[in-house]
Amino acid sequence: MGGVGDRPPAGGPPSGPVGVAQAGWLTTRLDPLLAWARRWSLFQYPFVTACCAMEFMSTMCAHFDLSRFGAEIPRWSPRQSDVLWVVGTIVHKQAPALRRVYEQMCEPKWVVAFGTCAAVGGFYDNYSVVQGIDKIIPCDVYIPGCPPRPEAVIEGLMLLQEKVGRGELSRWQQRQPGAGRQAG
Amino acid sequence: MAQRIVDLVRARFPQAVLEAHAFRGDDTIVVRREDYLEVVRFLKDSPGTAMDFFVDLTCVDWPGRRPRFDVVLHLKAWRSSERLRVKVGVPEEDCTCPSLTGLWPAANWFEREAFDMYGVRFVGHPDLRRILLYDEFQGHPLRKDYPKEKRQPLVPMREDAPPQPPPFPERPH
Numbered sequence: 001m002g003g004v005g006d007r008p009p010a011g012g013p014p015s016g017p018v019g020v021a022q023a024g025w026l027t028t029r030l031d032p033l034l035a036w037a038r039r040w041s042l043f044q045y046p047f048v049t050a051c052c053a054m055e056f057m058s059t060m061c062a063h064f065d066l067s068r069f070g071a072e073i074p075r076w077s078p079r080q081s082d083v084l085w086v087v088g089t090i091v092h093k094q095a096p097a098l099r100r101v102y103e104q105m106c107e108p109k110w111v112v113a114f115g116t117c118a119a120v121g122g123f124y125d126n127y128s129v130v131q132g133i134d135k136i137i138p139c140d141v142y143i144p145g146c147p148p149r150p151e152a153v154i155e156g157l158m159l160l161q162e163k164v165g166r167g168e169l170s171r172w173q174q175r176q177p178g179a180g181r182q183a184g
Numbered sequence: 185m186a187q188r189i190v191d192l193v194r195a196r197f198p199q200a201v202l203e204a205h206a207f208r209g210d211d212t213i214v215v216r217r218e219d220y221l222e223v224v225r226f227l228k229d230s231p232g233t234a235m236d237f238f239v240d241l242t243c244v245d246w247p248g249r250r251p252r253f254d255v256v257l258h259l260k261a262w263r264s265s266e267r268l269r270v271k272v273g274v275p276e277e278d279c280t281c282p283s284l285t286g287l288w289p290a291a292n293w294f295e296r297e298a299f300d301m302y303g304v305r306f307v308g309h310p311d312l313r314r315i316l317l318y319d320e321f322q323g324h325p326l327r328k329d330y331p332k333e334k335r336q337p338l339v340p341m342r343e344d345a346p347p348q349p350p351p352f353p354e355r356p357h
Contacts (some may be wrong), residue, residue, distance in 0.1 A: 040247045095339040128317070128326040129332060135341045 035167040038082065038108070040070035042157075042164070045081035047101060052090025052115040055147040062115065066149040069157055078104040084137075089117040090130045102137045108173060110140045110160060115147050122146065138175065186211040186266040189233050196230075212269040220272045221282040227259060227268065228287055235259040235268055239259055241294035242285070243274075243302040247328045251275035253304055274304055283308035291295070299325035 048056060059066055062136050075081040078101045090098055091178035102111070113119040113133050119142040121131035133139055140163065188227035189209055190204050198221035205212055213225050227235040246252055251273035260267045274281050281305035292306040295306040296315035303324035306312055314321065322337055 080191075092335070092337050093316075095337065097338050126332065127330065127336070130336075130337070135337075136339050170325070 004050045008039070012112075015095060031167050035165050038163045039165040041083045042069075042071040042083045042161070043075045043113050044071060044083045044085055045075055045076070045078050045101065045105070046074055046085045046087060047098060048085075048087040049090060049094065050115075052147040054088065054151065055083070055145075055150060056087045056114065059150040059153045064154065066157065069154070069161065071157060071161075075117050078102070079106060081105060082109060084111045085131050086111065086118040086139075087114040088120065088134075089124060089156055091128045093128070095130055095136050098133065098137055108169060109151070110164065111137055112141045112143065112160060113139050114143050114153065114156075116144055117146075119144060185209045186268045189227070189235070189261075189268055192230070192232055193223060193227065196226055210267060210269060213272060214271045214273070217272050217274065217281065220270075221284070224257065224270060224284060225287060227270070233261065234263055234265070237259045237262055237289040238284070238290050239267075241291055241298065241303055243298040243326075245302060245326065246327050253279065253302060255298065255304060256280050272321060279303055280305045280307050282306070285309055302323070303327065345350075 046056065058064060060072065060074075071083070071173075078084070082105075084099065084102055084105060099139070116122040117124065117129070118133050119139075121129050126129070130136060141156045141160045143152055145152050148156075187206070190201075190213055193213060195202050197215075197219055198306075200215050201213050202216060202222050207225060213223075226317060227233045233315055237260040238262050241255070243255050243301040244254040244256060246254065250316075252275040253276070254271050255274055257270040257272075259270065283295055285295065285306075286308065290307070290310070292355070293315055294307070295309055296311070296313060298304050298313055299306060300316050301324055313319075317325070320338065323330055324332075347354045
């Protein structure tokens with residue numbers, strides 16, 4: 001998308017399609033534009049329940065700096081967020097709260113299962129733990145690890161960004177009636 | 185370490201102490217259920233024992249044993265730093281035990297947890313509800329006969345959720 005109205009630097013290679021950039025305008029379609037905008041401004045809702053929170057904080061803070069990906073702003077209201085990060089173990093007693101938070105989010109919305117517990121229940125194969133949040137809510141990206149390293153978290157975010165940038169439907173949208181149309 | 189206290193209890197309640205043993209300096213007495221409250225009250229209030237610190241209360245399930253459950257109480261004396269473990273057997277048919285909430289308010293949540301996980305009903309407890317699990321939960325999950333694959337979800341599982349992996353295979357004991 002760079003190059004709207006740009007002029008190529010003198011002597012250097014042109015920064016965009018030559019004719020278009022020199023003319024000072026660019027055509028695109030609405031869907032890819034929206035997908036691009038969404039990809040680089042993912043507001044997140046951290047649903048943090050367990051020790052994975054430490055790695056989540058590490059990823060968010062300056063050393064790994066998730067703001068490089070345009071995803072650094074936590075919104076403490078699910079109504080304002082695009083991505084639900086489920087960070088840690090979810091027990092059956094808590095499942096209604098998670099479900100409700102998810103249902104409060106506006107579409108389009110995406111879900112990341114952060115860590116093995118959120119993805120499949122981890123080693124808590126017992127009476128109290130939900131064996132993966134996808135038993136309750138649709139999930140787009142699974143990040144394994146106990147806890148995952150920040151590099152793995154960043155890769156998970158980049159996978160989600162690729163998915164958003166392609167304009168693919170989220171898992172939630174795929175389940176809706178008339179889900180054939182593109183996102184946006 | 186606390187043999188002195190065991191002797192004091194034995195002298196005061198000759199019938200109540202069924203058994204006493206020590207393991208690496210930690211003394212244990214097993215008392216009759218009908219004398220449990222009086223023994224603990226004596227341990228707390230008598231100046232000779234002064235076991236005034238309620239450390240822990242929990243429960244153990246011994247499947248096949250009679251009585252099936254042990255309620256285990258840990259006490260400590262602040263002055264002398266002596267410690268004592270008090271066990272009381274609770275049969276499955278009459279799964280009740282006197283509550284210690286009248287002696288220590290702190291026993292409230294411990295007894296609620298033992299009730300939640302093992303189903304021991306504490307007589308005299310002011311508010312015996314589940315503390316960790318939800319009210320809809322059926323049964324008591326730390327009993328050894330609770331099925332380990334049994335789940336009691338509050339939210340219906342998604343119909344298109346990925347399939348559940350098989351449980352770990354049963355290993356012979």
